[in-house]
Amino acid sequence: MAGSGKLGWGDLHVLHAVASTGSLSQAAALLGTSHPTVFRRIQAIEQTLGATLFERSRQGYRATAAAAELLELAEHIAQRLNDMSAPAAHGAVGGTVLLSTTETMLPTVLPPVLARLRESAPGILVALDIADGLANLQRREADVALRAGGQPPDDLVGRVVCGIETAVYRPAAWRPVDEARLAAVPWVCLDDGFAHLASLQWLKQRGLLARAAARCNSTVAVMRLAEQGMGLAVLPCYLGDASPALRRVLPPQPQFRSGLWLLSHASTRGVARIGAVLEALGDGLRRQADLFEGRRPWPEP
Structure with missing residues (x-):
């Protein structure tokens, strides 16, 4: 008082x-x-x-x-009280959930998952933030985050939904390219803002950045340019294998491997709307594990 x-x-x-x-x-x-x-x-x-x-x-x-x-x-307490009373009073889960993710999840994997969530819980509004999911979650600017990488900080809770494999792709219109000719053809690469990624370090160590026809600050942009025939590209399999305009040049590289984390705050445990979103995301993404883990390549014509 x-x-x-x-x-x-x-x-x-x-x-x-x-x-x-x-x-x-x-x-x-x-x-x-x-x-x-x-x-x-x-x-x-x-x-x-x-x-x-x-x-x-x-x-x-x-x-x-x-x-x-x-x-x-x-606001947090008011929402928690509302969540606790809403299911009993109305028999349904509702409210807004802020989901922070990356643009790479949008072309293929997230739309069907969110569509199924809408069918099962039409009272939930998912607000998508295409940004740094981990940072947003730590600042409490998001309720749930999808993040590729290693062990999250202690103030977040989550689980690995599946692995993420990454491979080298060529435009489908090109003839096959063997490993010996990687430096003889153009590439489309991420820019130095992604210097922490093992894939960009691999390109740099092999001198392949010197063959770049374009460099981008967007993985989806790299994929789109490669689809148009601008060059080879290193892409996560859930993008590369899902594109009929791309073909693998090399199999998934172990040094690029990471995990797909589904994260939230410990303080939101028991919040009905967040639990519903976590359950839908976990189930929907696990259904696509073969795509994430590189077991669903497009066959060569």
Whole structure:
């Protein structure tokens, strides 16, 4: 309670109501209390924290930067309470889930998974963020993330859905290229922003970057250019093997191997909408394990 030097859910509930409505009168109506009571509660909370939480103007009450963390916590608690009551009250799971992933998941693997999720849980809105899934999840700007790589940080929980294999591909219109001729043909490569990747290090060590006809900051762009005949490309098998315009030159290289992680925060365990998305993603992606792990190559014509 505000006078004791500690805040409870009641205090957060008041802050959330004022921030969401921008008005003491509307917040009071939402809370089932009076305008003066809400005013006194805000004053007491600000006194306890020693910070101004709202700017007052003719336009209403607007939260300050000092209130941001408290409001984030209030929103999280409100959503958790809603998740816990919604299934019992309505028999369905609903709400928004922020899914952070990479653009490489979109051309082939994610659309059918999200379509099946929509059929099983039509009340869930999936908000896709095509960015750095791990960083977004750690900053709590996402609820769920798909990430290729090794063991995630301790503050995240998750599991490896399947392995990811990577191979060298040529345009299907080209004649076969053997390993001895790799340096004799053009390449399409990622740029130095991806210098940490084993595949780009492999290209650099072999001197193949010098044969680049184009370099990109997008793996999907590399694939599209290779499909158009611009050169060889190193691609994950779930992109290369799914494209009828590409053919393998080399089998999957062990040094490129990684895992597909499905990640979330430990604090979201038990949240119905997030659990539903995790279950749908895990099941749908495991169904495509042969594609991810390089066991479904396109046959040579």
